[in-house]
Amino acid sequence: MFSGKARAYTNIALIKYWGKEDQELIIPMNNSLSLTLDAFYTETQVIFSEEISEDRFYLDNQLQDSKATVKVSRFLDLVRSKAHCNLSAVVQSQNFVPTAAGLASSASGLAALAGAASAALKLDLAPEELSRLARRGSGSACRSIYGGFAEWQKGDSDKTSHAVKIPSAGFENDLSMIFVVVNDSKKDISSRDGMQRTVETSAFYPGWLTSVPQDLAKAKKAIAEKDFVALGEVTEASALKMHGTTLAANPPFTYWSAESLQVMNLVRQIRNNGLACYFTMDAGPNVKILVERKNETALLQALNSHIATQQLVVAHAGPAIKILTEANGTA
Ligand code: ADP
Ligand code: DP6
Ligand code: CO
Numbered sequence: 001m002f003s004g005k006a007r008a009y010t011n012i013a014l015i016k017y018w019g020k021e022d023q024e025l026i027i028p029m030n031n032s033l034s035l036t037l038d039a040f041y042t043e044t045q046v047i048f049s050e051e052i053s054e055d056r057f058y059l060d061n062q063l064q065d066s067k068a069t070v071k072v073s074r075f076l077d078l079v080r081s082k083a084h085c086n087l088s089a090v091v092q093s094q095n096f097v098p099t100a101a102g103l104a105s106s107a108s109g110l111a112a113l114a115g116a117a118s119a120a121l122k123l124d125l126a127p128e129e130l131s132r133l134a135r136r137g138s139g140s141a142c143r144s145i146y147g148g149f150a151e152w153q154k155g156d157s158d159k160t161s162h163a164v165k166i167p168s169a170g171f172e173n174d175l176s177m178i179f180v181v182v183n184d185s186k187k188d189i190s191s192r193d194g195m196q197r198t199v200e201t202s203a204f205y206p207g208w209l210t211s212v213p214q215d216l217a218k219a220k221k222a223i224a225e226k227d228f229v230a231l232g233e234v235t236e237a238s239a240l241k242m243h244g245t246t247l248a249a250n251p252p253f254t255y256w257s258a259e260s261l262q263v264m265n266l267v268r269q270i271r272n273n274g275l276a277c278y279f280t281m282d283a284g285p286n287v288k289i290l291v292e293r294k295n296e297t298a299l300l301q302a303l304n305s306h307i308a309t310q311q312l313v314v315a316h317a318g319p320a321i322k323i324l325t326e327a328n329g330t331a
Helices: 066-083 105-120 127-137 139-145 191-201 205-224 228-247 258-272 293-304
Strands: 002-015 020-022 032-049 056-059 088-096 149-153 162-165 175-180 277-281 287-292 312-315 322-324
Touching: 002 105, 002 139, 002 205, 002 228, 002 277, 020 191, 032 105, 032 139, 032 175, 032 205, 032 312, 056 066, 066 088, 066 105, 066 127, 088 105, 105 127, 105 139, 105 322, 127 139, 127 162, 139 149, 139 162, 149 205, 175 293, 191 228, 205 228, 228 277, 228 287, 258 277, 258 287, 258 293, 287 293, 293 312
Parallel strands: 056 088
Antiparallel strands: 002 032, 002 322, 032 088, 032 149, 149 162, 175 287, 175 312, 277 287
């Protein structure tokens, strides 16, 4: 029996990943840049054992159906083949984040699975190798290997496509991200399907793609200079451009709901009143607001009269993936 356990935190992209060049290997069309957060995470344990004949996947203590299990099994196959192991596994995962709601559960979920499975089979992967492995499960997961800011460098092969940590002299600790959870149920169109449809059919997609290098350069400069306003502006612009592409897809779609628009307007209003804050959104209706930590309380106060407290989650920069070991040395 071989057991491994890991905790990985979600990350939210400030410069979005949107589109794949290679769907099998998950090589993206563009580089992306993210902030790992402390408020949402996944803990996963993987036990490979002679005593079971097929993989079993429990998410939040519920045995998952064959469709969900097949996804996990395919990922475990990658790990098994690296380790020359043919044992089946029991996977027990807890999401401390709503699943498939646009709150990045695939990032923490697949990073934790990669960490737990590779620890169980003693692969002893360096961060970049673990990032490459996590990428094969979900693109955004490759960034959750690192704490703070990370850049997924698209590369052009399995070997060269992985995330790296962005040196930031602690700038991430000056930031807060307020999540406005307008709906935490499962989205209709997964990130995977949404981006693929967009790449294949959206007339706006080429515009998105050509705009990314400049936005990425702006974001990296802003981080290097600890320039919050510049980082906020480019973060909001990247999200708006990404969401713009979906409107021109065929069939067209949007992840925005009426509530998302209300929150975006509220952020603009608060900003116009002098408090620097910027929104971003992922493949789902929930809005995330980037603010300087010193202004977190002021922002919460400004949101207070418009949004119920239960809908707000405050996050700060989160740590790297952690391989969890029991006191007796086993995972
Ligand atoms: P999200 O916005 O939450 O990242 P996605 O559409 O990108 O939504 O991905 C959701 C999918 O990620 C789920 O349907 C499931 O396949 C996978 N996933 C989420 N959490 C876990 C987990 N803890 N373990 C394994 N897979 C997970
Ligand atoms: C909008 O990483 O969830 O959140 O690679 O198909 O699993 P797959 O998709 P996923 O896509 C995330 C898209 C995004 C932007 C981002 O996180 O960069
Ligand atoms: Co996802």
